[in-house]
Amino acid sequence: MAYGAGPKERFIAMNNNNIQVKKSTLYLVGAIVVILIAGFFMLKIGSAAPNGNVINENYNGEVQTAKLSVSGGSYVLSPSNFKKDIPIRLEADLQNMPGCSKSIVISAFGVKKVVSSSDNIIEFIPNRAGTFNIACSMNMYRGTFVVLDEYGEESNYIEPENTKAASCSFGGCGGCGG
Amino acid sequence: MTYKQFAKELTKNGVEGELVKTVFVSLVTSFLVLAIIYFIRLQYIENFFPKYGFYLFFAILSYAVILPSVRQVRAYQEFTCMSGMMIGMTIGMISGFLPGFFIGATNGMFYGSVFGMTIGIFFGIMNGKCCGIMGVMEGMMAGFMGGIMGGMTAIMMFNDNLKLAGIIVFIISSFILFGLNFMIFKETKGIERKHKDNELFVVVWSVILTILTTWLMVLGPRSVLLQ
Secondary structure, eight states: OOTTOOHHHHHHHHHHHHHHHHHHHHHHHHHHHHHHHHHHHHOOOOOSSOOSOOOOTTOOSOOEEEEEEEETTEEEEESOEEETTSOEEEEEOGGGOOGGGGEEEEGGGTEEEEOBTTBOEEEEOOOSOEEEEEEETTSOSEEEEEEEOTTSOOOSOBOOOOOOSOOOTTTTTGGGOO | OOHHHHHHHTTSSSTTHHHHHHHHHHHHHHHHHHHHHHHHTGGGSTTHIIIIIHHHHHHHHHHHHHHHHHHHHHHHOOOOHHHHHHHHHHHHHHHHHHHHHHHHHHHOHHHHHHHHHHHHHHHHHHHHGGGOHHHHHHHHHHHHHHHHHHHHHHHHTTTSSHHHHHHHHHHHHHHHHHHHHHHHHHHTTTOOOOOOOOHHHHHHHHHHHHHHHHIIIIISOOOGGGO
């Protein structure tokens, strides 16, 4: 406001200043409200994929058990053939699973899990027949297993494999850091 | 030039006064666009919100904190070499890292990195040019590194608190960009504004970035690991 301004000009300037403060506060409050409303709809709790433990304690049916380990940079399942629709329980052999191989992804059945000494079990239900991939979360360790159809025969379906990732078979995953 | 002066300036009508308004306009535009796309197409996608909601939400928030800095830099146009390099590096890095991280979490490292690099290098160059070729180079390199790092970090944390990491990364990036806003305010003491973008600039960029991110995240290609 210019020096020597009259009472009327001073009043307008004060009023304008008040409006400006309110405007910026309104934008700030508005932004917070928009974030809260959008967050309420978008951040719905719930996972799209099972976490790798699907067999509850009261289950008395058949379970297919297999050992999971790493050999020569690849996952090895023994046995590696399973029946369709019967739950699979994989027991991870942590002694033979270095580095990121403990972070396991079986995308065909929505399994994402890190195995540790306190929980080395992965459970899922193979509801499709075919040859499926198992990989570490960085797609460096890879392997396959077969789910037989209801007649005990191999399906023609083979899940495509991403072969472009680097391998950890020689020298581990030490080069992954930025 | 203290922080108090900067905070006071945020409530006025100048360049800094537009920062909060830009955040608001960007948020409203992006969520409006997303709501329209959702009712047209995305509502028919199974598990849309549990699968993509979190990452889309934070990607939109990321654009809402990146665009005010872009607008602030464009308002002054010219900076000294040191400031310009800092601007190019900060905006390039953050605008590469955040989109790269959120796309990497849903589409895999390759697509996350490529998207992050594209956005990061573009904004890095766009803002780094305020000091000439040095800023452009710095912006380009920061965008390149940020994009790759974003995609890679998401995949490395895939099974290890990925969502929590996303929140932390976003909060840190927001503080860094706020710091940049303050730095630009200090560096432009006594300098007149040279360019004024209207709200259309923010609206257009918010629409482009939201549509690109949503399309890539939901309908775009992804690595076999995440199919």
